[in-house]
Amino acid sequence: MARASKLPVAVLGATGAVGQRFVQLLAAHPWFEIAVVTGSERSVGRRYGEVTRWILPEAIPAAVAGLTVQPTEQVAEVPIAFSALPTEQARALEPQWARAGVFVCSNASAFRMDPLVPLLIPEVNPEHLGIVERQQRERGWRGAIITNPNCATITLVIPLKPLHDAFGVQRLMVTTLQAVSGAGYPGVASLDILDNLIPNIADGGEEAKIESEPRKLLGRLVDGSFQDAPLGISAQVTRVPVLDGHTAAVAVAFARRPAPDEAIACLREWRAPEPVRSLPSAPPAPVVVRDEPDRPQPRRDRDLYGGMGTTVGRVRSCSLFDLRFVALSHNTIRGAAGGAILNAELLVAQGIVG
Template sequence: MKIRVSVLGATGTVGQRFIQLLEGHPWFELAALVGSERSAGRTYAEATRWVLDAPMPSEVKGMTILPDDADLDTPLVFSALPSKTAGIIEQRLARAGHIVCSNASDHRMEPDVPLLIPEVNPEHLALIDVQRARRGWSGAIVTNPNCTATGPTMLLRPLHDRFGVTKLLLMSMQALSGAGYPGIPSYDAIDNVIPYIGGEEPKVETEPQKMLGVVRDGVIVPIACTISAHCNRVPVLEGHLECLSIGFAQRPELEEVVETLRSFRSLPQELNLPSAPAQPIIVRDEPDRPQPRRDREAGRGMSTTVGRIRPCSLLDYKLVCLSHNTIRGAAGGSLLNAELMYAQGLVKA
């Protein structure tokens, strides 16, 4: 029997991704859609301006959108709510016994909330027991990281495990879809690069430290890695491209870096989770790849693509990575988190 699930913030861009990715899912069945006061009571087709290229799934068109204070009968809830709105609603649902897989930033850095990439830190799900004991609820909140932090953290996991990452300089070129819909006015976006995204750089500088840390006595000890980020919005629809310079405790050979990234597999691949890419990191050898338009759909949008791996005169090595921001960096990341919890018996009908 499939697990019944709800989507909060169902009419927005990330909510639409959740609905698209849940269509035909082998484990989960979409049972409820939750929206704002403006859309509650209307059918999904009436309330939603569908912005994805693939058509709106027919089974959701006639579903009535519930208000955000509705009592849900689904054990699993996917949250695409905006930050600051999400916090109270997600806590209410966790208190009522729901497992909430959140894409919002409200709870990411709380010490008892897993900030999860299943290939990177699946052991952090141990914090669920800590969270329940500390807060006295039977549900849980599990978050996925900022979309800009997702790709680099995936790469850092095998590199840190083998060589010890001590410093990271990051410069992002982030897609317009990361700002939601309607996002940035065309007058600002066309023929332009915006070298500021509010609140983005602090997230990118702190979230990887938590995800790459270790759980000791119910507490995450972050890695000792200094991260400096420059975040920019560029006129690309989907796919965050990022240039990284990485410093190591022990400088490896170039061939070792390439082999470490190319051979990386983790628990989602071992468990054959439905949304897990067979190859979480794809290394391209061409001098001009990755590129958002050509590489963002790799692994059905769930793989991180890497290229231009070369020595760096400032640190040790530099490279370019690409991650699909609304799939792996948002809805797809939350969905994979839920699949891992289901596979480990943490989500039940």
């Protein structure tokens, strides 16, 4: 799908770690062009390049560095806004943008479980965008809010989707090993994380997100309402001294037990639905299965397909459940900014925006 001109977009909370990823990934995007960046009160009225403590290896894109930071409370005339706002700010401000006609693609958790808001992974549940018209009608909004899941949830659910469709996931246990970049900047103190791991994530709600969000993602939209998939999930989260890349060690019980070779074939053959495959940010294959006994590894596998790929390895039988595997994806790209950008691309491709 080619576009004659790029759509102007806003990045809300652009100076933070995820906001910077949005800026980086949108800098050369074929469909979108950053027209507005917003930030905190201390940043408003100053140039983005002057107030941002840039933590990514590439330089700040020149076209964005010169933009004046706007207050998030001031809704801009753009069709799409990418939100990297903290949860409480998102809860207060994202509806203002949606009410004014902007489609907010949010990385925040504030509205993920809202019964009128799609929690979206385009390869997994693109049909959930069917709730948008009801959201607009009942909330009185000209725009809408579309959310992407928790970064660790994405790592888990992408390989679960084809396995669930083929064999029927019933219950699972997952332990995550989550990178320090997931804590934002300045994140976890070095004296806490170096030579160490922390068996918790700071906000205390990470496990609850991983235990609830997959049910919505793998559920169905029936007569304008979400019906959650009946999955039993037990999650344990840990913070580990890795810069980028969340890893999930998963054990799954199915309605029909697959042999490891069957599961591997299922994962390798799975492709995104047709409308999603041609989106600019979509990976060529949602999942890549590695045969080596020591993969995936964050340093080697997190940048697959520009950080939008998910790598699975160690697919094997489980003595307590049916199947075990390890999954990995890039938490600030696939699990955050890149995932929200892919959501926006689907909105455009389906004619909802643009």
